[in-house]
Amino acid sequence: MEELREAVRALLPRIAERAAVTDETSRVPAETVRELREAGFFRALRPRRHGGLEGDPVEFFRAVREIAGACTSTGWLGAVLGVHPWQVALFDRRAQDEVWGEDPEALLSSAYAPVGTLVPVDGGYALSGRWSFSSGCEHASWALLGAVVAGADGRPVDFLTVLVPRSEYAIEDVWDVVGLRGTASNDIVVERAVVPAHRVIRNYAQARLRCPGHGVNRGPLYRLPFGAVFTAAITAPILGAAEGCLRAYVETARDRTRLSLGGGRFAEDPFAHAAVARAASQIDAAVLQLERNLAELLDCAHRGEDPPRELRLRARRDQVHGTERALEAVDRLFAMAGGRALRRGDPIERAWRDVHAGGMHAANDVERTLALYGRGAFGFDVEDNLV
Template sequence: MDNEVLAAVRELLPGIAERAAATEEARRVSASTIRALADAGVFRMLQPKRYGGAEADPVHFFEVVRAISGACGSTGWVASVLGVHPWHLALYDDRAQAEVWGGDPDVLVCSSYAPTGTLTPVEGGYELSGVWRYASGCDHAQWALLGGLRVGAAGEPMDFITLLVPRADYRIEEIWDTVGLRGTGSNEIAVDTAFVPSYRVMNNYDMSNLRGPGQQVNAGPLYRIPFATVFTTAIAAPVIGVVAGCYENYLSTMRDRVRLSLGGGRFVEDKFAQVTVARAASEIDAAILQMDRNVRALMELAAAGEEIPMQPRLRARRDQVRGTERALDAIEQLFKTAGGQSLDRGNPIERAWRDAHAGGVHVANDAERALALYGRGAFGLPVEDNLV
């Protein structure tokens, strides 16, 4: 099946690339760019059909994210994060889905999943307060998914939960000023006191066991694959896309360059430069191929109505973090050999280097943790983790 959204997005890429410096300077993606991406169908790709979405193949969604990220890392990151939340919302009770999309299917949802919220159980739900950082693209959202920790009577941790909160119940504090991904507007969300009804709460334990009340109304295979795979791939895909875009910029920039030192001559005739290109291209290809393979395998299991065992879930996480590592290795090689001009502020190679490394520090891209989980599973040891 053709990726129709990708075809529409490709027409937007020159403008997105042209605005990349302005996006970085503004420290947020413009409303006009978000509107253009919405019109192209990006944010409805993983949204249920019953609310105007496409329920698209997630591999196609990640392909779109990589393309946008190649033009502007910040725009691609925001497109991925805002674009993956309709998938998560589809797991919620239908009353929550109706509140968000019932009046306008184009409403966007941001998130900050870290369980920093303070929860007080009350009749019918929770009272929530707290501060959450790094809510990418929050300026464009009318709802937020916020993390909290449910505790027992003695104060012992019971489960992480995610609460869906409307824009009227929180404020945004502008704190985002970083080295990379500067244009993502990943600002802070603050809630003084808000009531969150129980139907707008999801237990992470249920999600880890591939359950959610929304499956009663959204029965397609898309909503039966692991949250950990969908979300962490949405965090890795922009990094890989940034590096793939940097690779193309590297080729076009370096093709006509003449060395003024090291014996002179055309850069493209340098065999060490040729090896760099080959290594970088291979790392990018490997990252994409493995991640796409794993998502397809999980979708095939879900479509067949089969139980999804732990092994392919662990493999998806293994290859997702390795995909990020491969992308970062590739951009290191490109940056190192691009010469002094790549150091100029705003140079596409320089910006991509900063953006890729900024994305690499997200907890979903923590390679050691994910690889250790895979190793436990390979040795037959039990694996219990929310990010698998």
């Protein structure tokens, strides 16, 4: 994984140079995706049996943070497109072979909200629906989509994630937003596509760590909870954006002179010193907790043990709080940066927009997730597929 990190670092100057056009055009350039692919970035969490590195998720998310520090939209896209091979490894072997058999470098996008409808048919299901917020879908040849199977009374009886090839869905360009503009998180529309049973995975089975893909992918990487791995992919780029914002603030403040409140250099302002210290501490705390939890989950998997509920709940607690810490850090720096940071395209302004957009992802529902942790602490049952 160290070679991968070095390859990614070599791309960072070009990714940073393209950050403005990525934001303006609402697209991560195809050239950037190609360079990340050639660097092996999207192979980090893919199984070895399909040419992947089957690497350390902590190292993968460190690479994500570095990319996001140069361009948050690119880091976000890299995180979600890069984490999906990990989930495909949980599917039936036939599904994995279909995804990577024809195209060993195939990418996948996702939209996990269970808004699709599944009707049982011979050998599988008929799927219909419309999903929003599928980041990077234009770069992907497959989609992971959330759907429900309804009972006779119309109520959901099961929640599933289905794997659909690009030939069976349409993409509607609707992405015109304030932050994370370059992610092109457009809508996916499916009209009665037939999904074979081997391209379906039950969300309950994922949460229970009992997946069809475990028969062929036996490494500890694939014994981690989906609720910890995917949500880390949402928080890591936000933390990377905060790190990039902190660097930009320090660099721009060095030579700036305050024109009011007595003047003087920003770099000599003790309140600026305190803001930098607080922001840096918030970011460090979030990163340390995120990495500690992933490492402990991986240790459990290496020992062949299911992680205890307390650890799974703690991982989610620290993940959402990590996002909250990143937002607080960026807000503090933005407030101290002066009127110059209001200019559209300023790195601090862009980071402020991006982290607030990322904070609105469903995986970052802070209060509800913290309430789950508290419920578990009091000994109550916790039913949530993201724990």
